[in-house]
Amino acid sequence: MSGFTEENNTELQNLGIVVREFSHAPTTARHFHLEAEDDNNAFMVGFPTIPDDSTGVAHILEHTALCGSKRYPVRDPFFMMLRRSLNTYMNAFTAPDMTAYPFATKNKKDFYNLLEVYLDATFFPLLDELDFLQEGWRYELKDSGAVPQILYQGVVFNEMKGAMSSPNSQLWQYLHSSLFPDTNYRFNSGGDPIEIPNLTYAQLKSFHQKHYSPANAVFLTYGDLPYEKHQEKFENLVLDEFNSAKEVAKIKFQASFDEPSQIDHFYYQSSLDGSSDFVLWAWVYGSVTDPIDVVEMNLVTDILIGHSGSPLQAYLESIKESKSPSELNGVDDSSRQLIFACGLEGVSANEKKIDTYENRIFEILRSLIENPPSRETLTATLDRLELDQSDLGAGNYPLGLQLFGRILPSTIYRDDPLNLFRLENIIGSLRSRLSDEIFFPNLIKKIFLNNKHWTRITMRASMDVNPERLIKEKLQSVTSSFSKLEKDKIKSESNLLEKRQNTKCNDNILPRLTLKDVPAGALLMEPSDLSEENIKAFDVLSNNIFRIKLAFPISNLNDQELKLLPIWCEFITQLGSETDGYRLVQQKRAAVGEFEVNCHFSSRADEGSNISGFITVSAKGLNRKIDEIVTVAATLIQTARFDENERLVDLLMQASNEYEHSVVQRGHYLAMLSSARHLNQSSGLEEMWSGCSFINDLKKIVYDDQKKMECDAVFEIFRSIKNKVLQSEPLIMSATDRQNLRNSVTTIKSFYRSLPSISSEILINEKSFEEPMSWVIESNVNFCAASYKAVLESDPDAAVYSVLGKYLQDEYLHSKIREKGGAYGSGASYSPSGESFKFFSYRDPRLSGTIQDFRESIKHFLGSKCNSKRLEESILGVIRNLDGSRRPVAEASRSFNCILNCKTDDSLKEFRENVLHTDFNRLKRVAENLVGQKPNISIISNKAHIEELRKNKFSFDKI
DSSP states (O other), rough: OOEEEEEEEEEEEEEEEEEEEEEETTTTTTEEEEOSSSSSSEEEEEEEOSSSSSSSSHHHHHHHHTOBBOOOSSSSSHHHHHHHHHEEEOOOOESSSSSEEEEEOEEEEEHHHHHHHHHHHSBBBBHHHHHHHHHTOOOEEEOOOSSSSEEEHHHHHHHHHHTTSSSHHHHHHHHHHHHHHTTTGGSSOOOOOTTTTGGGGHHHHHHHHHSSSSTTOOEEEEEOHHHHHHHHHHHTTTGGGOOOOOOOOOOOOOOOOSOOOEEEEEEEEESSSSSSEEEEEEEEEETTTOOOHHHHHHHHHHHHHTTTSHHHHHHHOOOOOEEEEEEETTTEEESSEEEEEEEEEEEEHHHHHHHHHHHHHHHHHHHHHHHHOOHHHHHHHHHHHHHHHHHSSSSSOOOHHHHHHHHHHHHTTTOOOOGGHHHHHHHHHHHHTTTTTTTTHHHHHIIIIIIIOOOEEEEEEEESSOOOHHHOOOOOOOOTTOOOHHHHHHHHHHHHHHHHHHHHHOOOGGGOOGGGGOOOOOOOOOOOOOOOOOOOEOOOOOTTEEEEEEEEEEEEOOOHHHHHHHHHHHHHSSSOOOTTTHHHHHHHHTOOEEEEEEEEOOOOOOOTTOOOOOEEEEEEEGGGGGGHHHHHHHHHHHHOOOOOOHHHHHHHHHHHHHHHHHTTSSSHHHHHHHHHHTOHHHHHHHHHHHHHHHHHHHHHHHOOOOOOOOHHHHHHHHHHHHHHHTOOEEEEEEEEEEEEHHHHHHHHTTTTTSOOOOBBBBBBGGGGGSSSSSSOOOOOEEEEEEEOOOOOOOOHHHHHHHHHHHHHIIIIIIIIIITTTOOEEEEEEEETTTTTEEEEEBSSSEEEEHHHHHHHHHHHHTSOOHHHHHHHHHHHHHHHTTTTTOHHHHHHHHHHHHHHHHOOOHHHHHHHHHTTTOOOHHHHHHHHHHTTSOOOEEEEOGGHHHHHHHTTTTTTTEE
């Protein structure tokens, strides 16, 4: 007899789900099941995890809980299951006030395998002290001369050093501590690197006991598997072990301020340029689980800063003393109360100027009371909110997990989760109020002008707050008085940890899939019978969303045009059109849908061919606006104007600032591009368009007096690109439900009737690709990469290289670089577009040691015997990526991209079969090709490692 009682049962036709809500006696655990005709079943268990300090206890617990449990007492069950599964998603995450453990899979056996491991890991973890030392933090003795040096080490410690290297991550933390000073949101739940070493093992165990109970837990499931079976598992594996409910953790609201606050902080910069400061204004209004508050806040935000034609966004972009509006601008819903934020980055934080900016912001808010937006403008904004609410995405992220993301806060805070599935009802009710002249002014008054719960944060650059120095000073003050006994304990713990890391676990106790469980590969989606020669029309379930993509072949572009093509694509939607200036264009297009332009290139078919590529114009919007969407997309390039010099300067400065700040978040990717850039034309083009040299070139265009380009010169290149693109006819994708698809094809044919151009040829000057380069940035961790020449994607060995990457990662790199080295992540992979094989590390405290581990992984593999289980897991890993879950719209997009890139069901099947039939001898053969090459190295590091870069003879430059 089940202890679960059904409390509610609600059908949501627009989402194609039935939401069933259950409670369990006597534990009071809750279960929400989203019943759907979808075989990509998903699970999540979530807990409120409320920190009392910034030691990162919730984050370190998330890591340590996945390091072995009562039923599965192996050292690394999470990563072991990752390798022996066909999951479509598998992870865990810590938010400011909650921790969750999600997965999804299309395989029924896999679902219950993962469910058993996840349930045991969260409710009955071993929490071994050695795992705490590995994942959280520890002292480590480093031999560096006569006196061994004591260092801090640990995966989360290094992860957070990397995360908090970003100025915007620091500003985000200051934002929450400023707005919620009396709540737990003032603490860094991920962990402040200076505070993490204050956490004790006993505190970790106590935190788990307090927060990870059935009374606190919420179980979320989605898909076509029966909820009864889920609940049977919950009870047998977890709930039957608990006799009664524990006290439920409560997350407090911050009381409203009597007066606004003003906070000043500093962040570290190794050198100052006089315009590296940040200023942010932020207001608290409403609850993240109140649907009316959510829609009202998003409505106001879109009106204020939705695009460059919005009044507040236009002002922030116009400030010449600023490099760009703040990355944090917009709605922040990561805490219990909603936040609206707006600000600037790359300014000189002069108090007088900041006061001027603040006064102008309030003038704009007051002007919207006197002259509120027109009904047409408000209607367009509600249309965009409807689009966001209806759009279930076109990517690979499982739908079940996306829906969980909407309701998880409500379930944790014990509010009604169904409210956030019904935002379209709130949007509909607001439409009926748009004729009320005081509707919008009243929103401005209650969110901003009559609301004292707001703050102004100024964050100034300083050379005196180096976090590395502060950490070293703390370490020195703690360890300087260590006795021999305490140092011997460090050695002993290090030896015990290394012994544990080197011990082979009996992984047979974990459930697994084998190659026998791999289904047949799915065929590409076929375009519908509504298609034309130049239009691939896909009939898909789209929840009232229409998508179109126009693909123009790239051809005849010279070196300078190729170099500027990425910013041409990025800027063309943000410039004027015909006689309209950019602000008016932004307003008009925002009322229609969303538009973007991108450039792509394909892997070469054979050694004798050149690179081919496409410029794509993509758009999406509501089905009732199909005619308008097609019209804008079809004329976007043709009508673009290139004469707004002031706008171009602003866009260049904003883009330069944005890309520079993104380096810390994607350093491993940039290091891989840089390491491979001279191997072949494909790798060179990839780095030219997306790598560190692209960022540096962009900065030079903006700031370097010698290499600075005048606006007229840039626009002349832009016009040339436009003219060459328009010499071709596009191949077009249209995707929506059948009834609306017919209408879209008719409208498209009114613009394009000719056969599409298929000839594309990207010719590149090989001399423009330099040797690998390392880069110096503002970061407290390293990103290391090494690249080797491999083969074309059409070569049978391409599949073998893909399997080898998984094998090296799981057999050697994970243990050496993450567990022992302390990096947050590492791996190896085959790059089809770059015809290369690449190694990487992410948020890594080491440099030379990691590069040595890259080399040694190949040698270790060549000296080893076949591990048939590891080989099977590596093949499963590649198949998992090939067969990943895709929404119907994503399947249509994949099919269209394959048409562009001349890939067929046969070629995809051939690659997949080569993966499935990879054997150890084939792996050895391609590994021997790698070991005979000199690795091409790139490091993204900081000034503290310059001497080590020089010692290793790595060429480097500063971004």
